[in-house]
Every structure is written in structure tokens, then in C-alpha cells.
Amino acid sequence: MQNEKLLEVRHLKKYFSTPRGQLHAVDDINFVIEKGKTLGVVGESGCGKSTLGRAVLRLQDPTSGEVIFQGEDILKYKAAKMKQLKKDMQLIFQDPFSSLNPRMTVSQAIAFPLIIQGVISQKDKAALDKRVNELMDLVGLAQRFVNSYPHELDGGRRQRIGIARALSLQPKFIVCDEPVSALDVSIQAQILNLMQDLQKEMGLTYMFITHDLSVVKHLSNDIMVMYLGMMVEYCSSDALFAKPLHPYTRALLSAIPVADPDCHMERVILRGEISSPIDPKPGCRFAGRCIYATEACVGEEIPLTEYEPGHFVACARINEIHS
């Protein structure tokens, strides 16, 4: 049971049609998450990480590829089976303000999934209350907030409601889309600890989407770095921080301001900004900003290769850079 694959994604693509061409939001993503583990998906805004999370849950149907959950390709599921599957796969949102219905109290928000999935009947008030109370305890929400509206609560508590709502159906897999980036640091740490505890207690599997490498560092087993819809690096968390290979990953790491005045990391300040994901030309999509870029980087697709065992990177000049 140790290495049981819970989710496998193969060649997942999600393109959007825009008036100016095909927007390659997610382009040929492959990964495996084992049961009880966490995959960190890291990238900057516009890299397609949120779209990836939603495509995996089929909130946005992928253009092509396979999403194999517990051995079955869920992209082939029909609507009724999909609804059943939502009990197993859940989503935690970034913005605890807009992800809660302002007209629903805490208890209504947490009970909502139980009712619509028919876990507990709407008429069985006692059972509903009991389950809501259990869930509130689980996420550390005081019972006195049971009838509060979201706008009366601060960001940390709202995010706890969001977590309770996602947990109410006892899912196996949760996509966490930047769950702490809207929160203050001290609250952020509380929520991260809570998510870690819940994972241990309930054996949850996470796909943790974030722009902040420091957040996923101690939380993830594996990390995938995305740039403009593509994977540029994929390896274990330890390997990534010990030896980041891709120039983008290294720039990303060095751009994080370290809270230590005497720690002056070697700074790689990137030129330019993320280019357009619409009809990208073949080749490395990072080449335009990369200090190592040569003609070798453009013209043909750069495959993800295993540079070291378990450490994948998509860079044409990786051998020269790391010699």
C-alpha cells in the first residue's frame, strides 16, 4: 500500500480558443501522485497552474490526455458518475472571500455538500448539525460561529470554512489552489499546519498549487515547476531545493527575498516578462528571458528528460549549464 498510485495524469492538454489563436494554458503535463503524498505545482501567474488543477477535477474539460484516478480514466466518465466522483476529489480555493456564498451561514456552507450529494438528508437536522459540528472542530472553528456569515469573519476563519466544506464529503484527493496566498503570514502558518495535520489524520492526497516556493517546500514530496503551460522541472522537493536545474527554477528561487539581511543569494534578475501563451512557437518557452538561451533552444520542442534519477528537466542546454 505504500506506493499506491492515486492519481496519474498523462499528456494532459487544455487549450482555449481565443480570437487571436489557440491559448495553450496546459500543454502536455504528466505526473503521478501517490496516496497520502503531496505534489507541489509552482509557477507564476499565467503559467496554467490553476487551469491544470481544474482540468484534473474536470471543472474545465481538458482538450486531450488522460486523468487516471484510482485506476480509471475519469475523462471518460458520464455526468452521473462524475457527480459521485466529486465526493473523492475536492478543491480548496485561493480567495476565502469570493469562494464562500455571502448569503450562506457557516453551517449552511458546510452542510451544503452533504445535502446535494445526498449524504445526509436535508430533513435530518440533528444529523446535519452533528456532522457540521464535527467538521468545525476538525478545522478549528469555534462553535459560536456556526450561524455567522462569511463577511463577519476574517480571512483565516473563512479559509477554515472552505477547508471544512471540502472535507465534508471525506475526499481522498484535494486540489489546493493557492490556499494561503491571500492570508497574513501568521495566519498562513496556522492554515498550513492545519492542512498538514489533516493530511496525516485522514490520509489525504494533495495537489498544492502555489506561486510561492517557500510555502511548498516543507509540505510537498514532489514539486513540478511550470512555465507557460509546460513542465520545466519535476522532481522530489529535496532535490529541487538542493540542486535546482532549470534556469527558470533557479531564477524563481533567487527572486524570493530572504528574510535575513546577511543572506545574499546569488541573484538572477530575469529580463522581460512572461510571453504570450497564444500559439507559442516550438522550442523552450522560457528562452526569451533565459541568460543561457542559444539557437538550440528554439525551433523544436524540448522534451522533459531525466537528468538525474527522478529529477526531470526540460532544458536543451542542461548538460552545458551543469558541467
Added chain:
Amino acid sequence: MTSKELVQSKELVQNSEIMRRSLWMDAWRRFKKNKMAVCSLVFLMILVLIGLSTIVIDIATDNAIYDSLIIKQDLTDRFGEPSGAHILGLDEFGRDILLRILWGTRYSLFMSAAAIVAAAMVGTIIGAISGYYSGIVDNVIMRLMDVVLALPYMLLAIAIVAALGPGLVNVLISIAIGYVPEFARIIRASVLSVREREFIEAAKALGASDRVIIFNQILPNVLAPLIVQITMAMAGAILSIAGLSFLGLGIQPPLPEWGAMLTNARAYIRDAWHITAFPGLMILLTILALNIVGDGLRDALDPKLKN
């Protein structure tokens, strides 16, 4: 764990005054501060009470008062000036104007309310479907609404009444049809913005059906603009009812509808000012009150003003 409990208990003391209040109570608190709106609301409430009591009286007396005082003409005392016995005077058929105005409340207020509620219900459903599904459905529905909107409202009402014939129910229908597109548009716009919020996606991720999402998640969030619109539209509807009656297409004499009272009195406006002045004043005050309440509600319900 003990330190955590300690913190929580401290927090409990700190926040012990946390008020349980819903968004509606918040809105009411803000509304209360608007003195004009509160006065207008009180005025409307009194009208509603009057309207209800006249109906109760009619039922209790089996229309005895209605027949003898409101409808029955007394040609011996026409155009009586306002006096102690008849505060607002008598009309061209010797009927007490005050009583006729009070008895007319049911037509102006209740009929317009009925017409607008009907329009709002239909418009909300059309608007919600149009906004939620967008695409072709939206296009077809909204273009249909545009066709209705393209006709001048009064002309449309006149056309409908002319086709169906004058009368209470037909007036009601014509007004309701005229107001549907306005509601549909407002609800559609609100739905479009609510639809993009993350909690809708959350509901989808939890496996909620479209029906649940529209009725359970979206519609409660568009109630605020809906209520404001209902208030504003009622003012318009009262005017329309009065207007249709004035043109002789709406409620027919001798029913004491305010607009109909105006029509009949029009001929005598030079000789007896009071028979036109008071029904006209009532129409004016009621519409003014509805508009002020509508404005007040909009301010109270608009979350952007919330600090």
C-alpha cells in the same frame, strides 16, 4: 493544547460582543439612517394598511359602504368644497373624495404590486437562465426582450389593452408584460457577475446541479438589485395604471381608481380644483415615496458603500 485553549478563551472574551447579524440586518441598519426613506416607507405602510382595511370593511359590510358612499351618486351636492364633513370635498357626482381615494388604494398600490411581482418572477427566471447559460440561449432570449423594449412602453400597454379589452385583469397583464424585459436584463447582468465568483465553481466542484446552482447559490445573491428594481418599477406601474385609466383604457368609472378619478374630473378643473388636485397629489406622493424607498434600499443594499 492548553496554550491554544487559553488563547481561544481569551479570544472569546474579546469577541464576546460579536453581533449576529445577517446582510439583511446590516442593510436595514443602514436604511434606518436615511430619514426620508424611513418616512416614505411609513407612508407606504399606512397606504397598505388603508388598502387592506377598506377591503376588510367591504367584506364585513357586504359592500354596503362601497355601494352607498363610493359608487352611489348624489347629484344634490356636487362639487362640494372641502369642509368639516368632507375634508377633501365632493366630486362631480357628489361623492366624498377622501373616501374614494382611500378605497382607490387597492387599485393603485395592490394592482401595481401584483403586476410587478408577476413581471419580476417571469423576468427573474428568464434573466437567470439567460445569464447562466449564455451563448445561443442568451442571445435568443435577450433579442426577444429587446424587441419588447424597442416598443414604447405606453404604446405596448395600450396595444395589449386594446386587443384584450379594458378591465382590471387585462390592465394587469399588459403592465406585467411591459416590465418583464427590464427585470430580465437586470437579473441577467447580476447573474453574469455572480456566476464568475468562485463559490459558484465551488458548488460545481461539490457536484451541484445547474438548478441548485441557479436557485440556491445565484438567486439569493441577486435579491438586492431585484428588490430595488421592484420598488422602482412599482412607481412606474402606478403611473401606467393611472395613465391607462386616464386614457379610458384602464379601470373604468365608477371604480375609484386615482387615474380614473382624474379623467372624470378633468372637465371641471377650472371650476372645482379639488377634484383633480387630491387624486393627483396621491399619485404624486405614492410614486415619490416608492422612488425614495427604492433609492434608500439601493444605498442600503449596495455592498460597495459598506465600510
Added chain:
Amino acid sequence: MDNILEIKDLVVRYETEDGLVKAVNSVNLALKQGASVGLVGETGAGKTTLAKSVMRLIQWPPGRIISGEILFEGKDLVSLTQEQMYNIRGKEISMIFQDPMTALNPVMTVGKQIAEVIGVHEAHLDEEGTKKKMEEMLQMVGIDPQRAEEYPHQFSGGMKQRVVIAIALACNPKLLIADEPTTALDVTIQAQVLELIRNLRDKLGTSLLLITHDLGVVAQNCEYVAIMYAGEIVEYGELRDVFHRGAHPYTKGLFDSIPKLTEKVDRLRPIEGMMPDPANLPEGCKFHPRCQYATPECGQVQPPEVDLGGGHIVRCMRYSGGKPIQSGE
């Protein structure tokens, strides 16, 4: 008197329906000529209110400066009229706001927006001179002057923030207040913008008050730090004093809360509890309900400012005798 800005005992309140919001409570803060101070705090700590007070941008109702002085080059800004403030804002003191997306006027070209500021404060320049200055500013923030005729929506987030910086620095102000200038940007863009601010300061000698919630940004960009909690500055000092010898329990809690890239930690150590509601602040030390060292005294007495030496100031009862109590760390 080499302080360009000196805030003394500043109190700012908002009178709202929910009660009296004590946003800034007896804040003292000094900013040396040419130096940069990082003002760190969480949401609701009163950082932005403090900055807006300096700009005299607090709107009444609901907010107003109750008492205190804001000395800018020796003159008290609090006592100035709004007319007099026009000559200070934008010219002497400039402010950059958090969200570059809404800080620019969408229907005006970026060149015109920069030229407008120059036109207001440097009336002696003619049209040609203004245009030249505007192009210089664009060049300085790393934007091709040819893009002056473009509209804000044609710029990306990072480029917009550069335009905002160009507007703020157009009249070469002595003091720049940057309110979370990079929070809305991606890290790689944040690095670019911070480097730009750093370089421009080196070149122009502008003093900087940098408001942020990110200790990392402060560590890499400021010489002094002020830690703000519930409308008070709980700790102030030179960067290394505060970062290496942080004295206030809240400061320590903040440092423990942030996930670190350089160390391996299995679990973060958050500060328990929540920020108090500024309309309902606790008695005594505002932090005591969350503080692990709190004693009954902390709930009664407002801790005084204590100088730990070298201008390292802390507001905590543990140091009120003048000597730090060993925490056993």
C-alpha cells in the same frame, strides 16, 4: 535634525457604525535623510493609515488625525491646509500604491499621465520641456519612451508598476512612500521592480518608507525596520538589530511563522489567535492575548517604549525595566 520625517505621538481614528476604530495609536517614527525604513505588519495593523496620514489623505468622514505631529523637514504637516498640501504631495512626498492595475487612468496614455504630474509641479517647463522630462522618466524606469503614446491596458502588471514609479518620482520627491508596491506582482517581476527602486534611490537619494507584509522584502531593501501591530509600532531599530536580535514576542512570532527556504522545518510555528479587532482593542499591551510570555500586568499597563541601545526600541513589559528578561532561547 537630519530626520526628513518625524512622526510624533500620532493618533488616527475612524468613526464608523461599528464603533471607534483605533487605527493608529501613539506612533513615533523617525526617518533619516536618505534612509529607508521598512514598515512591517499584517492586514489591519494600520500601516496604510499611517502612510496616508503622512500624505494627509485620510478622508473625513470617517477618519481623522486626532493628535500628534508629522514633521517633514521640520514643518508639521498636520497643521497645514489642504492647499498647502498640494505643493507637498507629488512634489516633496510621493506615494506608490499597491495595485498598479487601478492606480492608472485607463483612458489616458501613460505619457500624458506622467506629463500631467510634471505640469502641475514644475510650471516653469514648457510643453517641449515637459515632454522631454516625461521621456527621461520613462527611460529611467526602463520603458521605451516610444511607448508613451500607449494606454495602461497595453502594459503588463510589472510595466504598469514602473509607470506608477515614474509618476511618483517625476518631480524628484525627497520622500517616497511605497505601500506594498510589489504585492500584486509575480516574484520574478517583484525582483525587477525592487531592483529598480533600489537603483533609483541610489541615483536620486530619495528617502523611502516601504510598507510591506513581507519580511524578506524589508531584509533586502531597507536599513531600518518598524514592526507594527494593532496600530502601534512594537519594535523599531536597525535592520540587523531587529532581524537578529528581535526583542518583541510578536516580532519573534512573525519570524517563526514564515516558511524558510534555507532551513528544513517539518512544521511551522504560527502565532496563535487572531489580530484583535481595531474597534475593540484589548487593554494594556495589544498583543498580550496572543503572547506566550504574557503576565497579568500586561493586560493592565500600556508598555512604554524602551531603548535597548543604539536606537533599538521595543514596546514590551518584559523590557520595561530597561534590561531584557532571558527567554531561554
